[in-house]
Amino acid sequence: MKEKSAAFSVTSEIGRLKRVMLHRPGRELERLTIDNKDNLLFDDILWVEEAQKEHDAFADLLRDNGVEVVYFKNCLSHILKDENIRKSLLEDVIALEALDIPLSMALLSELMAMPSDELAEILIAGLTKKEALQILSPCTSLVLNSIGDYDFLIRPVPNLYFQRDPYSFVQDGVVVSVMNFEARKKEPLYAKYIFENHPYFKGLKIFYGTQSRDTYPYHIEGGDVLVLSDKVVAIGISQRTSAGTVQIVGSRLARSSSVKTILAFDIPKTRAAMHLDTVFTMVDRDAFTVYPGLSETLRIWELNYEEDGTLTSIKEHSSLKECIKKVFDISNVRFIETGGGDPIAAARDQWNDGTNTLALEPGVVVTYRRNVASNRALRENGIKVFEIKGAELGRGRGGPRCMSMPICRENIHK
Incomplete structure (x- = not known):
């Protein structure tokens, strides 16, 4: 790893990506069989060598764009x-x-x-x-x-190659996850030991995951955490993150960072929408990918906190677009629909993580090449798209954002 100065700084979803944590899939995927795949949260058995080639190409693309890649296993x-x-x-x-x-x-x-x-x-x-x-x-x-x-x-x-889920970097600290399913409970344990003991992470704030109460049933997973700005974090209430945890994490962030507003997104509790980032991601300063129909069914609350972590208000918003405009203080928001808004294309691309984009900088994202309709819609809206192969990686039900955890992004709020 390179110099430690400003090593941890994630104040948005779209600031230029400087440093990221990945895990190259390995022999653990060879353990999958038709008999155990369901318990291990997989829908299919991966061709491991091909998945490794796809992942290596993903890592190379990041490096080619100036991103330092840190490997979890190392x-x-x-x-x-x-x-x-x-x-x-x-x-x-x-x-x-x-x-x-x-x-x-x-x-x-x-x-x-x-x-x-x-x-x-x-x-x-x-x-x-x-x-x-x-x-x-x-x-x-x-x-x-x-x-x-x-x-x-x-x-x-x-599931370890989905590095987004076991922990979430927010500003100069990290939320260590409490996983909902037994198959993934060791991942945040390994992460916690790394953050507490690796010299590179010395001094890293741990907002959640180390106190006695930070355990079952207070689940939270990183795919539900979106750092929208230096003051606002969105967290999904999902199949894998509980509402009670959202409020606790909000209080911890308010006490130890500049984040004072949490947007709690109540999303469908289904496999296809397991985390918030499978139905909603940020791709530019005013643009978001969104699964069609989400804004009509979504319930969203704005939680505001004092400096000491005291919750001062909870307000439910009736419109996702108006909520985003308010918290960002902007006059216009663009929603780019998965599959270009076509219900069949959207459903197909959604299953293959068409909404799960990873931003390299404002207006520049990485997606799976197979999501043709969704990628076309992004380009038609002025977004530059880098495509990677994901025929094998995607069988695990996760895209480029799921496979990566930004450690450092350029601050776009200065």
Whole structure:
């Protein structure tokens, strides 16, 4: 990683992207089978080598546009070099796997002696009973006796390439997520250890995710968090983020940042609209992609806070467009509809993340090439579109925004 000066600064969705966190998909995706894909939150099985090529091309496109790419796995491997950090993280991971004490102790002993890069691979790709028996000393374990050779002692985290969800950078701090589904609960755990222990992240504010109350059922996921400006953050009330958490996070941000307004978007609680950024993203200073019909069914509340985090008002808005005009203090807002507004094209593109754009700077975005109608609509509205292949990556139900977490953007509000 490069210099640490101004390393963390995300005050908008569209400021020129300077630094981003990615995870290159790996062996964890090879763990997907027709039998376990649903529990691991996948609709299909990916061709891993092709997904890696697509992801590498995505990372290269970002670099070609002046973006520094930081890899999550490298950060995890780095902190695992410290014996105390390694032991603490492993104890937390093993506790989540509900192993018996003899097996836990035997597994901990072997993993403590493993090179950090190999251990990072296991924490991400998982460890089966068959693989564990190759390294474990004999132990009296009911778990080992009762599970099959290909059952997991440490479960994989195949959704990790969707780096948007386990945490959200807001200004000079981060909201560490509390994931709704069991399959993703270890991702924010790894992220929290990185942010608390990696020297690059020293001094990073953690707004949410470290206090005793920051756990089930107070869910929040990064795909529901949109940093609209240095004063306004939108958060979806969704399948994966609860209304109570929105209010708590708003208070924390108000106390520790310049954000004093939260827009709470109540979106459909469905797989196709799992996060706010699957139906609504910002692409320019006055322009947003939006799934057709959302503005007619959406409920949206404006929450205003004092400097000390006290909530002073909650106001429901009847019009998404008028709400955006008010909080941005602008006279006109452009909504660019997914699929160009055609209901069939919109439904097809929505399933393939046509609304899930990643802004490189105002009016410049990255999208999947397959979303032809949506990309055409963006260009017709003056948006420059960089297209990437996503035939395999998109099978996981996430687009360019889902796969990336900006760490630093240029401040457009100066």
